[in-house]
Amino acid sequence: MGLLDLFRRTPPSAHVAKERLRIIVAQERGNRGGPDYLPLLRRELLEVIRKYVNVDPDAIQVNLEREDGHEVLELSVALPEKMRA
Amino acid sequence: MTEIIVVTSGKGGVGKTTTSASIACGLARRGKRVAVIDFDIGLRNLDLIMGCERRVVYDFVNVIQGECTLKQALIKDKRLENLFVLAASQTRDKDALSVEGVRRVLDELIADGFEYILCDSPAGIEKGAHLAMYYADRAVVVVNPEVSSVRDSDRILGLLASKTQHAEKGDGGVKEHLLLTRYSPRRVATGEMLSVTDVKEILGLDVVGVIPESTDVLSASNAGTPVILNENSDVARAYEDAVARLLGESVPLRFIEEPKKGFFARLFGG
Numbered sequence: 001m002g003l004l005d006l007f008r009r010t011p012p013s014a015h016v017a018k019e020r021l022r023i024i025v026a027q028e029r030g031n032r033g034g035p036d037y038l039p040l041l042r043r044e045l046l047e048v049i050r051k052y053v054n055v056d057p058d059a060i061q062v063n064l065e066r067e068d069g070h071e072v073l074e075l076s077v078a079l080p081e082k083m084r085a
Numbered sequence: 086m087t088e089i090i091v092v093t094s095g096k097g098g099v100g101k102t103t104t105s106a107s108i109a110c111g112l113a114r115r116g117k118r119v120a121v122i123d124f125d126i127g128l129r130n131l132d133l134i135m136g137c138e139r140r141v142v143y144d145f146v147n148v149i150q151g152e153c154t155l156k157q158a159l160i161k162d163k164r165l166e167n168l169f170v171l172a173a174s175q176t177r178d179k180d181a182l183s184v185e186g187v188r189r190v191l192d193e194l195i196a197d198g199f200e201y202i203l204c205d206s207p208a209g210i211e212k213g214a215h216l217a218m219y220y221a222d223r224a225v226v227v228v229n230p231e232v233s234s235v236r237d238s239d240r241i242l243g244l245l246a247s248k249t250q251h252a253e254k255g256d257g258g259v260k261e262h263l264l265l266t267r268y269s270p271r272r273v274a275t276g277e278m279l280s281v282t283d284v285k286e287i288l289g290l291d292v293v294g295v296i297p298e299s300t301d302v303l304s305a306s307n308a309g310t311p312v313i314l315n316e317n318s319d320v321a322r323a324y325e326d327a328v329a330r331l332l333g334e335s336v337p338l339r340f341i342e343e344p345k346k347g348f349f350a351r352l353f354g355g
Contacts (some may be wrong), residue, residue: 012276018230019284025239025287032243 009055030063047077053079087195089202090331091221091259092244095209095237099229100266103302104324105205106134107313109223111328113168114313117200120159122190123173124217125207126181131174136309143223146174151184155193164314169199177210187216197329211243220250223260225293225331229267230279262293264327269298271341281341294327296320297340 027030031038042062049055063072092105102123108122122145123131132138139296143158148171155171171190174181194202206217223272224245228238243251245252245259252258265281279297299320305312313324319340326336 014273014276014279017279018287021232021235021279021287024236027234028239029243032247039090 035064038064049077055080087199087202088223089204089221090223090225091204092169092227093206093214093218093225093241094208094234095166095210095214095241095320096229099227099234100302101208101227102131102134102205103306103312104225104227104264104266104296105131105203106311107202107321107324108208108328108331109135109168109203110162110165110311110313111325112201112203112331113162113165115332116167117326118198119203119205120169120171120194120199120202121205122207124182124213125173125205126179126213127173127175127177128207129175131171131328132160132170133309134172134306135311137162138309141172141194144172144174146178146181148190149182155190158192163238163351176298183217184216184219185307189249191196191220192206194294194305204286210240214241214247214257215244218245218249218259219310221245221259222251223331224263225262226288226290227263227264227266228288230265230269230273230281232238235284235287242286242288242290261290262331263288263290264294264296265292266296267298268295270341273341274343281338292338293330294323295338295341296323297326 010019045062046055046057046060049060050069055077059080061074063074063076065074090108092101092103092108095138104122108194109119113119121131121135123129125131126146129141129144132141137160140160143153145158148152148155148158164329191202204217204221207213218241222308226238226241229236242261245261249259263285265284268281269278273280285292297319299318301315301318301320302312305315307354312318313321313328315321323340326339329336
């Protein structure tokens, strides 16, 4: 890096790229191999829950886990802070 | 023993065909008998990069549909004795390729004593890309150090792990390798570009090559001479190293660090 670069450089962006990729790749790998209906199921569940509680789109996790011979559909909803009070 | 290697990426324009042509040449130059097949049906391009576009008479689809023999369709490279090209068809019929048809051609190449068959995949995840990877023993996943290319290649890794013959048989799967292209050590040093280590970490693959960004790639495609044959190019050296690693040699990575600059150049960022 040169002295003049200090004045004209844009802030380094590679670490932002890496973080974004790390998250999206992990998420997509998690959905991989699962049935195609999972994303839709997740969206519809979100709509239903939102009728009653205003939750964040990221607050719903739908996972399908395979454990020796049987499958477990795991649904986890994080409710907003003030709801719990 | 024949090895089938797919060169794939998901995203277009990252250097699949450049890589297929150079790896094919590199293997042939080491005395291996090599066939390189263009799977991009409708958008034939490997012939241009290999410089044999005017010698294409019959193509991959003609062979599959029995309109000519494989021998008639294989184009012998003029520079390297053991290298043959099978051009893509320019038909618009997407169903011209079939799993059985591809199998027949591969079997015939294997029976003919080819040691390496390179399958140059089209971009995307449609039929052509699926067929290019289906019978592969190994995959060279070409990636640019850039977000969309990295994400798309991860999608391809998912397909390699599920939609290939090795995956279906459950016999260890396709061996995957990462090949980074258009790498700029200068931009990595300033934090503007993902580094080899970053991409390797995100995708969890072993690195078979890092090809530096260079104007030599365009000159090579302009001339129809695979860039690996340009003796004065760092790109050629980087591809040569990648070929050595594919053959199991242990070669340290080159061209991943910025050349050291003098005091004044550093001061003024020259």
